[in-house]
Structure formats: structure tokens, C-alpha cells
Amino acid sequence: MLTLRAVHHVAIICSNYEASKKFYTDVLGFRVMAEHYRAERRSYKLDLALGDRYCIELFSFPDPPARVSRPEACGLRHLAFEVSNLDEATAWLKQKNIAFEPVRIDEYTGKRFTFFADPDNLPLEFYEQ
Known part of the structure; x- marks a missing residue:
């Protein structure tokens, strides 16, 4: 039987990396654990922690498609x-x-x-x- 221990992290793709980084760190208080720029993808990957627990991967990609989030969209x-x-x-x-x-x-x-x-x-x- 499968036994899940916890939710490890949530991955979020943002449209404006600097604005989202500021929001999650300055507004919500997440701590930056690691930040990497992946030149081959023209993409940032930011690992964020809440307290001592890793929980969010914030990604940037060039021109990500918009995702419907409201009202009550599937997903x-x-x-x-x-x-x-x-x-x-x-x-x-x-x-x-x-x-x-x-x-x-x-x-x-x-x-x-x-x-x-x-x-x-x-x-x-x-x-x-």
C-alpha cells in the first residue's frame, strides 16, 4: 500500500518573475532557499521555504500561456x-x-x-x- 508522508512542494509558474518573487518573499514572508537561472530555458527556479520547511518552487518561463483560475475552473x-x-x-x-x-x-x-x-x-x- 502507498503511504504518503506529506505534501512536498507546490510549483507555481509566474508571468513576472521579479513581481512574484517580491510578493512571495516581501508580502508573504517566504525565505529564499536557492535561486537558479537556467539559461537554456530562459527560466528562473526559486526555491522558497516557510519557516524551516521547503514548500514552493517559483518558476519563470518566456511567454507562459494564461490559465483560467476563476470562476470555479477545473484544476x-x-x-x-x-x-x-x-x-x-x-x-x-x-x-x-x-x-x-x-x-x-x-x-x-x-x-x-x-x-x-x-x-x-x-x-x-x-x-x-
């Missing part, structure tokens, strides 16, 4: 980040001029959450624990 729906205080998290987004949806309550857990987007309109979520 990855969103990437959620756990926060301990949603009010502090949304205040931080406001300070960084990042728009977010009104805070909602999860009807099953009673926990609060909100959605916002990265520079490529990838839907992201803050979920309060």
Missing part, C-alpha cells in the same frame, strides 16, 4: 496558508495594498478565512487556526 482551486490571527494577516495585506475578499466562516469548522491573489491572479487563502 487547482487555491493554495491555503494557515495563520494564527486572521485580523493581523488581513491588516498586513492592507498595509501591502493587497486586496482580499470579505472574511467568511467555514460552515463545517467555524474557522475564519479569506481569499486574495498573487500577481498572476492565482487564488490564495488565509485560514485561521
Whole structure:
């Protein structure tokens, strides 16, 4: 039987490498573990960590095709980040001029959450624990 241990990472292809790098590091607070430019692909690969855990590979490619992400398109729906205080998290987004949806309550857990987007309109979520 297959036994999965954890989600290892999420790979994201961005349209503007510098804007996305700034968003994931300066706005969301990910730490750069490694950054590589692959000349043969004209592509960057940025490995990002949250705390001491590797979790996002951020890629750039020349002229990536747009991907439909809303409303409710088939595929990855969103990437959620756990926060301990949603009010502090949304205040931080406001300070960084990042728009977010009104805070909602999860009807099953009673926990609060909100959605916002990265520079490529990838839907992201803050979920309060």
C-alpha cells in the first residue's frame, strides 16, 4: 500500500518573475532557499521555504500561456496558508495594498478565512487556526 508522508512542494509558474518573487518573499514572508537561472530555458527556479520547511518552487518561463483560475475552473482551486490571527494577516495585506475578499466562516469548522491573489491572479487563502 502507498503511504504518503506529506505534501512536498507546490510549483507555481509566474508571468513576472521579479513581481512574484517580491510578493512571495516581501508580502508573504517566504525565505529564499536557492535561486537558479537556467539559461537554456530562459527560466528562473526559486526555491522558497516557510519557516524551516521547503514548500514552493517559483518558476519563470518566456511567454507562459494564461490559465483560467476563476470562476470555479477545473484544476487547482487555491493554495491555503494557515495563520494564527486572521485580523493581523488581513491588516498586513492592507498595509501591502493587497486586496482580499470579505472574511467568511467555514460552515463545517467555524474557522475564519479569506481569499486574495498573487500577481498572476492565482487564488490564495488565509485560514485561521
